Amino acid sequence: MPVGSNRPQNRPDISGDEYRRYQEEKAKKRQKLRMRRLLMLVVFVLAAVLLVVCIVMIFRGLFKSKTPASSVGSSVSTSMASSVPTAGGAIAQNPDAWNLQIISPAHPADASLAVPELTTLAYGGVGYYIDTRVADTLQQMITDCNAATGGSLKIISGYRSYAYSEKQYNYYLGNYRKQGMAEEQALAAAAAMEVPPGTNEHQTALAVDFVTNVVTTAATGFDQTAEYQWLRENGANYGFIMRYQADKTELTGVAYQPYHFRFVGVEEAKEMRAKNLCLEEYVGKTPGAATATPPPAASNAGSNSAASAA
Numbered sequence: 001m002p003v004g005s006n007r008p009q010n011r012p013d014i015s016g017d018e019y020r021r022y023q024e025e026k027a028k029k030r031q032k033l034r035m036r037r038l039l040m041l042v043v044f045v046l047a048a049v050l051l052v053v054c055i056v057m058i059f060r061g062l063f064k065s066k067t068p069a070s071s072v073g074s075s076v077s078t079s080m081a082s083s084v085p086t087a088g089g090a091i092a093q094n095p096d097a098w099n100l101q102i103i104s105p106a107h108p109a110d111a112s113l114a115v116p117e118l119t120t121l122a123y124g125g126v127g128y129y130i131d132t133r134v135a136d137t138l139q140q141m142i143t144d145c146n147a148a149t150g151g152s153l154k155i156i157s158g159y160r161s162y163a164y165s166e167k168q169y170n171y172y173l174g175n176y177r178k179q180g181m182a183e184e185q186a187l188a189a190a191a192a193m194e195v196p197p198g199t200n201e202h203q204t205a206l207a208v209d210f211v212t213n214v215v216t217t218a219a220t221g222f223d224q225t226a227e228y229q230w231l232r233e234n235g236a237n238y239g240f241i242m243r244y245q246a247d248k249t250e251l252t253g254v255a256y257q258p259y260h261f262r263f264v265g266v267e268e269a270k271e272m273r274a275k276n277l278c279l280e281e282y283v284g285k286t287p288g289a290a291t292a293t294p295p296p297a298a299s300n301a302g303s304n305s306a307a308s309a310a
C-alpha cells in the first residue's frame with residue numbers, strides 16, 4: 001500500500017456525481033437557511049413598524065382627547081373651536097362650548113376640571129396665565145386699546161387654579177375663625193376676600209382683571225378711565241365682554257366689577273352687547289332657569305365687591 005492516508009481509499013466511495021449532488025444539496029440547504037433568516041428579519045421589521053404605528057396612534061388619541069382644540073389653534077375643525085374669532089360664520093349657542101362655560105357661585109366647578117393649555121402674558125414684570133386660544137387676541141386688544149387711548153391698560157389677574165383659590169380662601173377663613181368670628185360670619189368674610197374655590201371665573205383662564213397706571217388695583221374706579229370706555233365700545237370686536245354689570249348682579253351672583261373682562265367669542269360678544277344680555281342670560285343659565293343649582297355656602301352676591309380681585 002502506498003504511503004498515504006485513507007482518502008484515496010475513501011474517494012472511490014463517492015462518485016463525482018454524488019459529490020456534486022452532495023455539494024448542491026448543501027448549497028440549497030444553506031440558501032434555504034438564508035431565506036428563512038431573511039423572512040424572519042422581514043417579519044420582525046414589519047412587527048416593529050406595526051408596533052411603532054400602534055404606539056404613535058395611541059399617543060395621538062390620548063393627546064387629542066386631553067386637549068381638544070389646542071392642536072388646531074383657532075381653526076374650525078372641532079366643534080368647540082367653531083366660535084373662535086377667526087372662524088367667522090354662524091355660531092352655535094352651545095352652553096357647553098369652552099368659550100361659554102360658566103364658573104360662578106351658582107355654577108361651581110370642582111377641582112378635577114381640566115386645565116386648558118395656558119400661555120403666559122407678562123405685564124409689569126409679572127406673568128399671567130391665559131387660555132392659549134385667547135392669548136393673542138387679548139394681547140392685541142390691549143395693544144390697540146393703549147394705541148387708541150394713549151393709555152396704560154394692563155392685566156393684573158389672569159388664570160387662577162382651584163388649588164390656589166382654595167389655599168387663599170382657607171387662609172382667610174382660618175384667620176377669621178382664629179379671631180373668634182361666628183362660623184357664618186367667618187365664611188362671608190373669607191368669601192369677601194377670596195370667593196370659595198370652584199366659584200371663581202378666573203379658573204376658566206378666559207377672564208382677566210385690568211388696571212392702568214392711574215387705577216392700579218382692580219377697583220370700581222376703573223370705570224372712570226378712557227381705557228374702560230374703549231373696552232366697552234370695542235371689546236366685543238375681540239370677543240370680550242364686561243362680565244359683571246351693575247344691573248345684572250342678581251343674574252350673575254357676582255358684584256359689579258368693571259375691571260373684569262371675559263372672552264366669549266366675537267359673534268357671541270356682539271350679540272350679548274346688542275341685546276344687553278349677560279352670559280347667564282345668553283346661555284339660559286339664569287337663577288330662575290330649571291337647570292340652575294343652588295349656590296353653595298356663603299352668600300357671594302355682594303360679598304366679593306371692590307378691592308377683591310375676583
Ligand SMILES: [Zn+2]
Binds near residue numbers: 209261309
Ligand atoms: Zn376678575
